[in-house]
Amino acid sequence: MENERQIFRYFTNEDSKREVFQEPFTQGDFTFATDGRRIIRVSNSCLNNKYAQTDKINANAVFVHSGDSERNVTFSELHEHFKNFTYFVKCDECDEYGLVSWWYKDFEKEDECPVCNGSTRVENKSSVKLADKTFRLSVLCSIYRAMDLLEIQSVRMEYDKGCPARAVRFVFSDDVDAMVLPQQTKNNDDD
Numbered sequence: 001m002e003n004e005r006q007i008f009r010y011f012t013n014e015d016s017k018r019e020v021f022q023e024p025f026t027q028g029d030f031t032f033a034t035d036g037r038r039i040i041r042v043s044n045s046c047l048n049n050k051y052a053q054t055d056k057i058n059a060n061a062v063f064v065h066s067g068d069s070e071r072n073v074t075f076s077e078l079h080e081h082f083k084n085f086t087y088f089v090k091c092d093e094c095d096e097y098g099l100v101s102w103w104y105k106d107f108e109k110e111d112e113c114p115v116c117n118g119s120t121r122v123e124n125k126s127s128v129k130l131a132d133k134t135f136r137l138s139v140l141c142s143i144y145r146a147m148d149l150l151e152i153q154s155v156r157m158e159y160d161k162g163c164p165a166r167a168v169r170f171v172f173s174d175d176v177d178a179m180v181l182p183q184q185t186k187n188n189d190d191d
């Protein structure tokens with residue numbers, strides 16, 4: 001598969017404390033990449049490279065459930081939500097200063113902002129609703145970017161209606177699919 005390393009990188013988190021979330025890995029006939037919120041699975045027969053084997057998690061087990069409902073999600077539909085998307089946005093807590101004021105009795109001190117840890121940026125918290133599921137754009141962006149690189153115009157979304165927290169499956173082809181965790185919200189109305 002062309003661009004396979006780049007596609008896997010959309011699903012991993014190299015800063016994760018867990019090794020299994022940092023790099024793609026192979027189990028049985030498939031290779032996976034995940035950061036714990038999203039996971040992609042690709043048939044080894046499509047891949048040009050070899051990846052490390054691991055049995056630290058049972059990645060295939062995540063894909064057993066395919067849901068009772070489905071609908072197609074098009075690239076152009078996602079593009080509307082992602083055309084102006086940036087993964088990081090400015091930290092409002094410190095207003096991009098990186099420092100905040102702390103007080104103790106009569107003492108005042110400036111110290112690292114506890115929200116952005118001094119980096120001045122935080123993950124974009126915007127979300128989008130697909131069917132009755134709400135997704136963080138920062139999580140769903142992996143699906144959008146993978147579709148873009150693979151030049152796929154439409155994926156099949158398989159989900160359980162009325163189960164807001166259950167992972168949703170996105171089917172790219174017979175050889176590529178992904179599971180994404182929706183955001184838990186208090187009100188999940190049907191479309």
Ligand SMILES: [Zn+2]
Nearest residue numbers: 091094113116
């Ligand atoms: Zn901050």
